[in-house]
Amino acid sequence: MNKPTSIDPDRLAAILARLRNQNKVTHVTQLVNPNPPAVAETKAEAEVEIHETDKNGNTIVYNTKQQLAVDTGGRGDNCVIVGAAGTGKTTSQKGLVNRLIHNNIAGVLTDCESHKHLRNGTPGIVIVAFTRRAVQNIRRNMPADLQNNCITIHKLLEYQPESVEYTDEEGNERSKMQFLPKRNKENPLPRSIHTIIVEESSMLGLDLYEQLRDAFGHQVQWIFLGDIQQLPPVFGPAILGFKMLEYPVIELTEVYRQAMDSPIIRLAHRILSGTPIKGEEYPQWKVEGKLTLHPWKKKIKWEDALNAACLFTVQAIDNGLYDPDEDMILCPFNKSFGTDEINRKVANHLARKRNAVTFEIRAGYDLVYFSPGDKVLYDKEDATILSIEPNPGYTGKPTQPATNTLDYWGCNGGSGTVVVESEDDVDLDVLLANVQSLDTGERRKSSSHLVTILMDNSDQPVKIDTVGGINALALGYALTVHKSQGSEWRKVFIYLHQSHNTMIQREMLYTAVTRAKEELYVICEPETFTQGIVNQRVKGNTIEEKAEHFKGKKVELGKRVD
Numbered sequence: 001m002n003k004p005t006s007i008d009p010d011r012l013a014a015i016l017a018r019l020r021n022q023n024k025v026t027h028v029t030q031l032v033n034p035n036p037p038a039v040a041e042t043k044a045e046a047e048v049e050i051h052e053t054d055k056n057g058n059t060i061v062y063n064t065k066q067q068l069a070v071d072t073g074g075r076g077d078n079c080v081i082v083g084a085a086g087t088g089k090t091t092s093q094k095g096l097v098n099r100l101i102h103n104n105i106a107g108v109l110t111d112c113e114s115h116k117h118l119r120n121g122t123p124g125i126v127i128v129a130f131t132r133r134a135v136q137n138i139r140r141n142m143p144a145d146l147q148n149n150c151i152t153i154h155k156l157l158e159y160q161p162e163s164v165e166y167t168d169e170e171g172n173e174r175s176k177m178q179f180l181p182k183r184n185k186e187n188p189l190p191r192s193i194h195t196i197i198v199e200e201s202s203m204l205g206l207d208l209y210e211q212l213r214d215a216f217g218h219q220v221q222w223i224f225l226g227d228i229q230q231l232p233p234v235f236g237p238a239i240l241g242f243k244m245l246e247y248p249v250i251e252l253t254e255v256y257r258q259a260m261d262s263p264i265i266r267l268a269h270r271i272l273s274g275t276p277i278k279g280e281e282y283p284q285w286k287v288e289g290k291l292t293l294h295p296w297k298k299k300i301k302w303e304d305a306l307n308a309a310c311l312f313t314v315q316a317i318d319n320g321l322y323d324p325d326e327d328m329i330l331c332p333f334n335k336s337f338g339t340d341e342i343n344r345k346v347a348n349h350l351a352r353k354r355n356a357v358t359f360e361i362r363a364g365y366d367l368v369y370f371s372p373g374d375k376v377l378y379d380k381e382d383a384t385i386l387s388i389e390p391n392p393g394y395t396g397k398p399t400q401p402a403t404n405t406l407d408y409w410g411c412n413g414g415s416g417t418v419v420v421e422s423e424d425d426v427d428l429d430v431l432l433a434n435v436q437s438l439d440t441g442e443r444r445k446s447s448s449h450l451v452t453i454l455m456d457n458s459d460q461p462v463k464i465d466t467v468g469g470i471n472a473l474a475l476g477y478a479l480t481v482h483k484s485q486g487s488e489w490r491k492v493f494i495y496l497h498q499s500h501n502t503m504i505q506r507e508m509l510y511t512a513v514t515r516a517k518e519e520l521y522v523i524c525e526p527e528t529f530t531q532g533i534v535n536q537r538v539k540g541n542t543i544e545e546k547a548e549h550f551k552g553k554k555v556e557l558g559k560r561v562d
Contacts, residue, residue: 006387062091066252069093072248074099074103076100077221078222079248080250081226081249083227083251084227084252084253084255085269085514086260088254092250092252093127093223097197101146106194109121109123115190117151118148122146125146125194126196126197127199128152128156129153130204130208131152131486132382134486135150135151138199153212157182157212158181160179184215185214193216193220196220198212198224198226199225200485203226203238203486204238227514228241231508255269262290263285263287264291264514264520268510271509271533274506276533277526282294291520294524295523306336310345313329313342313493317350322493328492329493330478331479332500332508336499337497339479343474343475343476344475345408347371347375348409351371355404356372357402359399363471368470369407370473370475373385374475376453376474377473377475378472380483383454383476384456385453386454389449389450396448450463484515485511489517490519491516491521492512494524496528496532500528504532505537506533506535506536507537508537
């Protein structure tokens with residue numbers, strides 16, 4: 001049997017280096033005032049000085065709402081802190097964390113020997129988020145002794161792959177691989193955890209929150225931070241809306257000047273204002289290397305717009321303007337003018353540039369195409385394909401030979417390096433053993449190839465060999481805006497077209513724009529962008545009005561939330 005075709009060693013080394021670099025954090029010096037002043041009663045007294053400095057050594061001054069957040073969370077009370085981009089949620093979080101530590105309210109972790117990620121001797125505060133990228137951003141703003149306690153919810157719950165036995169509709173015993181939490185009611189999290197801070201809670205779905213809540217066998221302090229202006233999560237209602245109806249809510253509303261110095265933040269708040277941006281204003285918004293609003297020259301069909309966007313992306317790759325490891329493409333749809341075709345275009349171009357071998361993989365009735373080195377999502381987590389090899393347990397229809405000239409649409413443009421996968425190369429003993437141990441239903445569940453991936457979130461290789469597993473694998477160069485929530489990239493490209501109008505709303509535009517950390521490039525029709533700014537998905541302008549959006553759901557789901 002042939003050896004699996006694997007990712008190029010240099011490419012693997014670069015990926016591992018990137019993962020290590022993404023875990024690097026910078027130390028932020030913080031000097032805490034042991035006796036912080038009381039919250040001011042008037043606007044004139046709103047800014048009170050404390051002995052805390054930012055990363056530039058400047059003294060931090062809290063406004064009234066920030067001070068209220070620091071006081072409420074810092075004395076150990078449950079609360080919700082919400083605010084749009086640039087209103088100082090991170091500053092408030094750092095202040096309350098320092099208060100909890102300085103006054104010894106949070107205590108110290110002492111019983112974490114059995115936990116894979118937490119360490120004894122660190123503060124009894126754990127800060128969690130849904131995505132790895134969100135966690136990396138949090139770590140950069142936390143003191144050194146708390147950085148290890150900033151982890152994804154899945155890591156806190158110690159999710160791991162497990163073989164699950166089940167009975168199918170015909171009464172046959174089956175097994176399948178699933179990612180399941182090790183921590184639950186029977187195996188609770190360490191009791192020395194005092195405070196759990198949930199970042200990006202606007203995208204935390206109710207089901208995952210319930211798993212997190214149930215994993216505590218003791219009372220903890222809950223603090224939820226989020227941005228109610230963003231889209232609700234993809235999977236189920238957001239816990240943030242429910243907690244806004246249960247805990248005290250501190251809404252941060254003042255946008256700081258240094259935040260508004262960013263053209264991306266200015267654009268985000270223009271979107272939130274509901275004031276449209278006319279096409280003739282686009283040149284005024286352009287800041288070289290920071291922000292570009294690029295209108296389509298004329299109205300064109302979605303097929304032509306898609307081809308133009310793909311050509312633009314390929315040129316950006318060749319010109320060094322788009323780095324697939326650091327940047328992201330966002331689009332409202334998967335189909336038609338959407339992420340599916342953009343992903344294929346990008347993956348195919350990158351595979352040809354690195355002379356990678358592309359495989360046709362049959363998963364049930366579907367044919368998909370991947371190469372070692374592809375950036376992918378698996379079960380909504382970032383990963384990289386390490387190797388692809390024939391599945392000895394597969395007995396279905398044959399696939400095309402793997403070659404470095406096979407493209408991601410199944411066309412072979414010419415002769416090239418071919419990986420032979422004929423029956424002569426298959427270990428027949430292994431094949432027969434697999435066939436004899438599987439019934440017809442199980443054989444249908446096997447994919448034609450085994451795909452080994454490296455999970456960014458856990459740095460653990462995972463081998464995928466089932467139809468369901470392959471179908472859970474998707475290229476990760478372009479995402480829908482919904483799936484981008486909680487993540488942040490160096491540069492973000494947003495592609496919009498009139499064919500997306502049913503999806504384009506204020507929350508979607510705001511969410512997409514605020515995914516960019518350093519640079520934003522938007523291609524759109526002015527009319528489409530205007531429609532998105534004007535239309536709201538979650539009605540209301542105040543926290544109270546927006547909370548009304550969730551009250552109906554609370555009646556229905558109240559027992560689950562309580």
